[in-house]
Amino acid sequence: xxxxxxxxxxxxGAGGVGKCFLSQFExxxxxxxxxxxxxxYISTSKKALFSGDYSVATxxxxxxxxxxxxxxxxxxxxxxxLAAAPSKVILVDNxxxxxxxxxxxxxxSRGISxxxxxxxxxxxxxxxxxxxxxxxxxxxxxxxxxxxxxxxxPVISTLKDLVETGDEVTKIEGVFSGxxxxxxxxxxxxxGSGGQWSAEVKRAKELGYTEPDPRDDLNGLDVARKLTxxxxxxxxxxxxxTSFPVQSLIPKxxxxxxxxxxxxxxxxxxxxQMEETKSAAEKQGKVVRFVGSIDVxxxxxxxxxxxxxxxHPIAALKGSDNIISFYTKRYGANPLIIQGxxxxxxxxxxxxxxxxxxxxxxxx
Amino acid sequence: xxxxxxxxxxxxGAGGVGKCFLSQFExxxxxxxxxxxxxxYISTSKKALFSGDYSVATxxxxxxxxxxxxxxxxxxxxxxxLAAAPSKVILVDNxxxxxxxxxxxxxxSRGISxxxxxxxxxxxxxxxxxxxxxxxxxxxxxxxxxxxxxxxxPVISTLKDLVETGDEVTKIEGVFSGxxxxxxxxxxxxxGSGGQWSAEVKRAKELGYTEPDPRDDLNGLDVARKLTxxxxxxxxxxxxxTSFPVQSLIPKxxxxxxxxxxxxxxxxxxxxQMEETKSAAEKQGKVVRFVGSIDVxxxxxxxxxxxxxxxHPIAALKGSDNIISFYTKRYGANPLIIQGxxxxxxxxxxxxxxxxxxxxxxxx
Numbered sequence: 001x002x003x004x005x006x007x008x009x010x011x012x013g014a015g016g017v018g019k020c021f022l023s024q025f026e027x028x029x030x031x032x033x034x035x036x037x038x039x040x041y042i043s044t045s046k047k048a049l050f051s052g053d054y055s056v057a058t059x060x061x062x063x064x065x066x067x068x069x070x071x072x073x074x075x076x077x078x079x080x081x082l083a084a085a086p087s088k089v090i091l092v093d094n095x096x097x098x099x100x101x102x103x104x105x106x107x108x109s110r111g112i113s114x115x116x117x118x119x120x121x122x123x124x125x126x127x128x129x130x131x132x133x134x135x136x137x138x139x140x141x142x143x144x145x146x147x148x149x150x151x152x153x154p155v156i157s158t159l160k161d162l163v164e165t166g167d168e169v170t171k172i173e174g175v176f177s178g179x180x181x182x183x184x185x186x187x188x189x190x191x192g193s194g195g196q197w198s199a200e201v202k203r204a205k206e207l208g209y210t211e212p213d214p215r216d217d218l219n220g221l222d223v224a225r226k227l228t229x230x231x232x233x234x235x236x237x238x239x240x241x242t243s244f245p246v247q248s249l250i251p252k253x254x255x256x257x258x259x260x261x262x263x264x265x266x267x268x269x270x271x272x273q274m275e276e277t278k279s280a281a282e283k284q285g286k287v288v289r290f291v292g293s294i295d296v297x298x299x300x301x302x303x304x305x306x307x308x309x310x311x312h313p314i315a316a317l318k319g320s321d322n323i324i325s326f327y328t329k330r331y332g333a334n335p336l337i338i339q340g341x342x343x344x345x346x347x348x349x350x351x352x353x354x355x356x357x358x359x360x361x362x363x364x
Numbered sequence: 365x366x367x368x369x370x371x372x373x374x375x376x377g378a379g380g381v382g383k384c385f386l387s388q389f390e391x392x393x394x395x396x397x398x399x400x401x402x403x404x405y406i407s408t409s410k411k412a413l414f415s416g417d418y419s420v421a422t423x424x425x426x427x428x429x430x431x432x433x434x435x436x437x438x439x440x441x442x443x444x445x446l447a448a449a450p451s452k453v454i455l456v457d458n459x460x461x462x463x464x465x466x467x468x469x470x471x472x473s474r475g476i477s478x479x480x481x482x483x484x485x486x487x488x489x490x491x492x493x494x495x496x497x498x499x500x501x502x503x504x505x506x507x508x509x510x511x512x513x514x515x516x517x518p519v520i521s522t523l524k525d526l527v528e529t530g531d532e533v534t535k536i537e538g539v540f541s542g543x544x545x546x547x548x549x550x551x552x553x554x555x556g557s558g559g560q561w562s563a564e565v566k567r568a569k570e571l572g573y574t575e576p577d578p579r580d581d582l583n584g585l586d587v588a589r590k591l592t593x594x595x596x597x598x599x600x601x602x603x604x605x606t607s608f609p610v611q612s613l614i615p616k617x618x619x620x621x622x623x624x625x626x627x628x629x630x631x632x633x634x635x636x637q638m639e640e641t642k643s644a645a646e647k648q649g650k651v652v653r654f655v656g657s658i659d660v661x662x663x664x665x666x667x668x669x670x671x672x673x674x675x676h677p678i679a680a681l682k683g684s685d686n687i688i689s690f691y692t693k694r695y696g697a698n699p700l701i702i703q704g705x706x707x708x709x710x711x712x713x714x715x716x717x718x719x720x721x722x723x724x725x726x727x728x
Contacts, residue, residue: 027530161718166391330710340700354525
């Protein structure tokens with residue numbers, strides 16, 4: 001273990017998660033004097049802060065960034081700049097950019113470790129996944145992405161621990177989307193009759209629980225990306241998030257309407273479909289939920305509506321919580337379950353910060 | 365990061381958990397060729413295997429150990445032997461021995477890392493806790509003890525992540541004993557009337573869910589030890605597992621009867637007490653459970669019977685599962701919950717193996 005007393009940190013992205021991370025990072029730097037964490041680069045899509053001596057002040061960094069006259073470097077330039085730093089470097093990617101994700105193999109091959117909540121890198125093509133982990137294995141750089149599934153919940157670390165200690169994961173099942181959790185807990189609650197589907201979608205958007213265009217949640221792709229990541233960690237070489245069945249909750253007729261607003265306006269026309277699904281479940285004493293599941297043995301990955309007994313932990317979920325159940329040989333009939341908020345700036349940033357601490361413990 | 369290509373492993377204890385660990389360790393050594401994991405010492409209370417060249421074959425190690433003519437070294441001798449090894453050393457303590465626990469500061473101060481499920485080291489006197497972590501901080505040796513609470517469930521790593529990333533843990537609550545979980549899930553189930561208390565205790569013992577003398581579970585000390593560990597990790601300097609209120613389920617009159625068998629024989633005399641507790645809860649539509657809780661703000665730690673709504677996750681627990689809820693500032697009203705088997709050789713050993721992997725990633 002080399003006595004590295006300084007580690008450089010580069011940050012791309014200063015949106016919702018990025019801002020929360022910055023405040024956690026500043027507090028961490030004060031709490032842990034060794035190794036000294038030194039910000040050397042930060043950028044948004046339009047602005048950047050960096051300097052020839054690799055020193056960027058962390059106080060008022062957002063104001064400094066807004067006032068900066070520098071544009072962000074191209075990604076290969078960022079790699080050159082960071083690879084030339086006089087100590088180890090960790091890149092924090094707080095974007096959801098495919099371009100940044102595509103550059104991970106380049107960064108890693110140059111010895112730059114990465115921590116990120118960006119799902120794109122790990123749920124894109126299987127080739128990118130392989131390139132990322134091959135580059136990391138070759139250079140010794142680390143790559144951690146806890147917040148790419150379930151935000152700060154210990155989902156990825158737990159699955160890795162199960163696999164690395166030789167347990168046999170047989171099935172993973174859960175509610176992986178805070179938006180879907182909120183929608184179905186309101187639409188088809190365990191007690192009471194719940195609201196009208198289109199009204200619940202509208203309310204979720206108003207409360208900030210959906211993407212600007214709710215179709216970006218309802219198409220199931222976000223859940224499919226998370227399932228892709230977990231399936232790969234469990235050993236299945238899933239080609240992409242579109243290579244297995246994903247049920248979209250967007251009525252075909254509304255797939256191509258111009259805007260999210262028009263979509264919301266016309267959604268009530270299709271309420272009867274969802275109402276039928278809910279009634280059919282109720283007749284069996286069950287509730288409907290939007291879940292993802294991975295059957296490792298049969299290699300079946302799927303995302304969509306399923307019904308659950310009202311006493312099932314998935315049915316009893318509250319608010320916008322996620323729940324993830326790991327069925328394994330060692331754990332037997334009762335799964336290992338992790339539950340809690342799976343979205344939100346602070347808890348997502350927490351997963352990134354805790355990954356940063358893990359990388360620090362390994363490279364310094 | 366030094367290119368250490370060999371790490372020595374010393375193991376004390378080859379009982380239930382120890383045997384499961386050995387098989388996981390052997391599989392791990394084959395799966396991960398780098399760094400080479402080299403067994404250099406293994407002992408039970410009566411026998412030991414070690415050699416001048418620090419090489420102990422891992423094949424048929426239990427038979428070799430049984431056939432060995434060597435007695436275990438004294439703990440200071442073990443420390444001398446390991447400190448003189450020609451590469452880094454990890455000591456795996458698979459005992460529940462207070463003596464071994466008391467030697468952790470010695471091992472750590474000599475640069476020997478420790479992984480263990482042994483609760484005694486972390487739930488004994490607060491001075492021992494301080495000595496352990498001071499020794500580790502000074503020498504740089506690592507100490508991990510995931511399986512000391514909830515076996516392989518990611519309880520300690522999650523609490524550490526919350527604290528280290530700057531979240532404010534306000535309350536920890538849960539069912540921390542597989543035995544107590546099984547007893548109360550059978551005695552006071554959410555549906556149905558459940559069994560007679562003394563009969564359930566007898567059945568639990570017959571199924572191997574209790575200690576040889578069930579009083580060692582019913583006195584609450586095992587749960588108190590786990591609460592002590594979590595409270596300290598959350599920042600409370602709890603003096604010992606007897607320095608806060610712990611409700612014992614052993615009737616006063618049976619505390620001093622000679623044997624566990626006599627205890628079981630006389631326990632039915634006291635069934636009416638437990639039956640009253642159950643009925644009182646039922647009248648409120650609730651069930652009774654044996655839980656531990658830590659209120660970080662008021663520094664109140666307690667262990668004992670509490671009642672819960674039938675829809676509460678603690679009430680809905682199954683089999684001998686544990687459940688641990690972390691209430692924090694970031695997670696808000698809905699806690700981060702971890703649930704699953706919290707006892708058993710394989711899952712306990714899994715926590716030890718995963719700690720070993722974490723230490724390896726940091727020292728090699």
